[in-house]
Amino acid sequence: MNVLLAILLILAAISALGVVFSAQTIYSALSLVLTVGLLAVVFLVLNAQFLFVVQLIVYAGAVMVLFVFIIALLDPAAEDRPRLLDLRLILGVLAVAGLCTAVFIAARNNVTYDTSCTSQAATCMHGYTVGSLAATGDTTADPFHTFGFPQAAVNQAGNVQTVANQLFHTYVLPFEITSLLLLVAAIGAVYLTRRAAVGPKRDPQAEQRWKDDLVEGIE
Amino acid sequence: MLSQAMFPWLLLTAAFLFTLGALGVLIRRNPLVVFMCIELMLNAVNLALVGYSSYLNSEEGQVFAFMVIVVAAAEVVVGLGLLTRVFSIGRELDVDDLDEMKQ
Numbered sequence: 001m002n003v004l005l006a007i008l009l010i011l012a013a014i015s016a017l018g019v020v021f022s023a024q025t026i027y028s029a030l031s032l033v034l035t036v037g038l039l040a041v042v043f044l045v046l047n048a049q050f051l052f053v054v055q056l057i058v059y060a061g062a063v064m065v066l067f068v069f070i071i072a073l074l075d076p077a078a079e080d081r082p083r084l085l086d087l088r089l090i091l092g093v094l095a096v097a098g099l100c101t102a103v104f105i106a107a108r109n110n111v112t113y114d115t116s117c118t119s120q121a122a123t124c125m126h127g128y129t130v131g132s133l134a135a136t137g138d139t140t141a142d143p144f145h146t147f148g149f150p151q152a153a154v155n156q157a158g159n160v161q162t163v164a165n166q167l168f169h170t171y172v173l174p175f176e177i178t179s180l181l182l183l184v185a186a187i188g189a190v191y192l193t194r195r196a197a198v199g200p201k202r203d204p205q206a207e208q209r210w211k212d213d214l215v216e217g218i219e
Numbered sequence: 220m221l222s223q224a225m226f227p228w229l230l231l232t233a234a235f236l237f238t239l240g241a242l243g244v245l246i247r248r249n250p251l252v253v254f255m256c257i258e259l260m261l262n263a264v265n266l267a268l269v270g271y272s273s274y275l276n277s278e279e280g281q282v283f284a285f286m287v288i289v290v291a292a293a294e295v296v297v298g299l300g301l302l303t304r305v306f307s308i309g310r311e312l313d314v315d316d317l318d319e320m321k322q
Contacts, residue, residue: 002225009232016236019259020243025251032255035236039262046221046273048281051265051288058288059262063295067255070299076249076312092242096235103234107227159281166282178289185293192300 005045012038025076026068033064049159221273229270236263248313250305254298261291 015038018031040055167175221229236259243256265284272280306312 002222005225006228009228013232013235013239016239016259019252019255020239020247025249028252028255032258035259036262039266042266043269046269048269048272048284051269051281051284054285054288055265058292059258063258063292066295066299067251070302071251073303074251074306074312076251086246088245089242092238092245096238096242099238100231100234104227104231107230162278163281163285166278167285170279171282174286178286181293182289185296189296189300192297192304 001045005042008038008042008045012042025071029064029067029071032067033060036060036064047159050163221270226270226274230267233263233267233270236260236266248315250302250312250314250317253314254295254302258291258295261287 012035015031015034019028019035022028022031036055036059040052040060043049043055044052240256240258240260240263243259244253247253247256265287268280268284268287270280272278272284302312305317310317
């Protein structure tokens with residue numbers, strides 16, 4: 001399981017590099033399809049079957065098809081190599097390295113939210129425990145699993161049912177608001193592309209010339 | 220169930236994907252690729268959410284990842300609609316040229 005997860009994460013990171021550093025737009029899109037698909041499999045490995053299916057249908061099935069469609073429609077020219085040794089690139093690479101290091105160090109030192117945290121420990125700040133597992137070496141106490149249910153028990157009814165239970169009970173209002181968001185987005189898209197769909201005015205003379213040329217060509 | 224050993228690596232990958240997306244937004248000129256990089260950042264956040272959900276044995280991270288996917292879909296629809304509009308009035312697809320909002 002761990003080996004599979006590691007391989008998937010490495011492949012996802014490599015294909016994400018392809019998104020940013022491909023000169024051709026279509027290669028960026030295809031790399032993104034690969035990244036999204038690999039992340040979907042990661043979700044499956046992490047016991048999130050519902051999100052695996054949603055990720056495949058919405059991202060690989062709808063969003064990426066839309067992207068490829070727009071690329072085919074607009075036919076963007078290939079970029080020159082993007083701003084090598086530009087100040088922005090240097091700062092960006094520094095930011096990538098810095099944030100990755102910070103997140104990794106923080107995760108290794110077990111900075112997680114712990115509701116059972118009491119104030120007498122020096123490592124305890126505002127409910128955050130720093131390095132408690134590393135310090136005690138005690139994994140049986142496991143203060144990180146604040147929800148306290150094994151994943152198997154949580155998913156006993158099935159992952160889809162459990163997520164649906166959360167969506168339609170605890171988070172029913174945010175879920176309904178997403179429908180409003182989608183409606184607004186659909187109306188916005190229709191409004192934005194409305195006049196573009198009508199196209200240029202028709203020119204009867206040009207059409208007649210075109211027909212004449214066609215007839216000549218046949219003859 | 221995500222193991223203790225794997226969790227930092229998963230967070231590292233999520234952070235890497237996110238910052239890579241941000242880097243792409245900064246250095247790429249084509250607005251289509253900029254949108255793809257934003258999608259990459261949203262996917263990185265989803266990865267972190269699902270990873271925490273698996274690590275903490277909670278379903279809530281998956282619910283919020285679902286919301287993020289919905290927002291990403293809406294964003295793509297509006298963004299690509301804008302791009303086709305920009306293209307149809309005969310503009311070059313280059314984020315360095317599309318700077319009227321600055322003035």
